[in-house]
Amino acid sequence: MKTLQAYSSFLLTFGGKWDPPKYRRVEKLPFIPTETEIEQIIAGCSHTKRLMTFLQLLKETGMRCGEACRLQWTDIDFENNTIRVIPEKGSNPRMLKISNKLVAMLQALPKTSTKVFGVSVDAMRKSFCKIKNQIGKKAGEPKASANNLPHIRALESNNGIR
Numbered sequence: 001m002k003t004l005q006a007y008s009s010f011l012l013t014f015g016g017k018w019d020p021p022k023y024r025r026v027e028k029l030p031f032i033p034t035e036t037e038i039e040q041i042i043a044g045c046s047h048t049k050r051l052m053t054f055l056q057l058l059k060e061t062g063m064r065c066g067e068a069c070r071l072q073w074t075d076i077d078f079e080n081n082t083i084r085v086i087p088e089k090g091s092n093p094r095m096l097k098i099s100n101k102l103v104a105m106l107q108a109l110p111k112t113s114t115k116v117f118g119v120s121v122d123a124m125r126k127s128f129c130k131i132k133n134q135i136g137k138k139a140g141e142p143k144a145s146a147n148n149l150p151h152i153r154a155l156e157s158n159n160g161i162r
Contacts, residue, residue: 044131051127054107054117057083061096064088069124071116078103 002022011018033041038059045052058067066088075084081103085094098106112118 044134048127048131049105050054050109050117050119051124051131053102053109055125055128055156056102057074057098058099058103059104061085063096064091065121065124068121069121071115073111073116074114076106076116080109 004023008018008020010016035085038055042052042055042059045055054068057071058065061068061073061083063083063085067085070086070088071083075086077083079101081098083096083098085095085096106116109116117124
């Protein structure tokens with residue numbers, strides 16, 4: 001689809017015209033890893049506390065990677081176990097409850113910046129892919145990505161699972 005749009009823009013720039021083919025996008029569900037796969041991946045990050053905490057946060061809250069990377073220490077209420085989420089991609093701001101386990105993991109992180117994780121989304125993805133590939137060699141290539149973790153939370157809330 002993007003290729004068709006790019007070609008149409010190219011032709012428009014140079015005064016050309018064409019009738020692009022009709023395309024209907026096929027919607028499909030994303031791959032949703034099992035709870036066991038997620039726990040394996042998070043456990044595989046035990047030597048990287050920052051990534052381990054990041055993945056636990058995504059799993060528990062359903063936050064997007066960008067929202068989690070922008071999370072600041074002032075957005076966390078350790079007394080009430082809540083996180084204030086500053087939205088991205090047109091979603092709404094929200095307040096989310098987190099577990100005692102995640103609170104402890106967050107408190108164990110060094111506070112060297114105003115941001116909790118202090119890195120870009122790309123840096124987190126690279127770290128995640130490296131760990132995932134190491135685990136995949138041991139346990140048969142997990143298909144999970146950091147972007148899949150929020151889908152789990154969304155499916156659970158839509159189906160009343162949790």
